[in-house]
Amino acid sequence: MAAEKFSIDQRETDKAIVLHFHGELDLEVAATLFRDKLETVVYRTEKELVLDLTDLSYIDSTGIGILVSVLKIRNERKAALTVQNIPASVCKLLEITGISQFLLAGVKGDAH
Incomplete structure (x- = not known):
């Protein structure tokens, strides 16, 4: 079975920038992902950043590293970050690695 290609859909509301992740977040897409998509929004502190x-469908250690980097950048700038609708398989991996406590601390309901 072929890997599901990774993509991000972006939408913006009055209060939030929402990034909807699709597919597999792994080493193969990590470098271009941050440079091409996340870097443009992660530093925008005037709005909440929502990662949906x-x-x-899959995340490896490189993808987890990206989530941690986004969390760190947003925390340093005291900017809101919400991670929502985490699939069970991904949530389990985040729990095993101990990262879920940091990502889930700010989790809220649906984006604005």
């Missing part, structure tokens, strides 16, 4: 992981 509903359709994230």
Whole structure:
């Protein structure tokens, strides 16, 4: 079975920038992902950043590293970050690695 290609859909509301992740977030897409998509929004502190992981089918250690980097950048700038709709398989991996406590601390309901 072929890997599901990774993509991000972006939408913006008055209060939030919502990034909807699709597919597999792994080493193969990590470098271009941050440079091409996340870097442009992670530093925008005037709005909450919402990462919607509903359709994230797989994440490896590189992908987890990206989530941690986003969390760190947002925390340093005291900017809001919400990670929502985490699939069970991804949530389990985040729990095993101990990262879920940091990502889930700010989890809220649906984006604005």
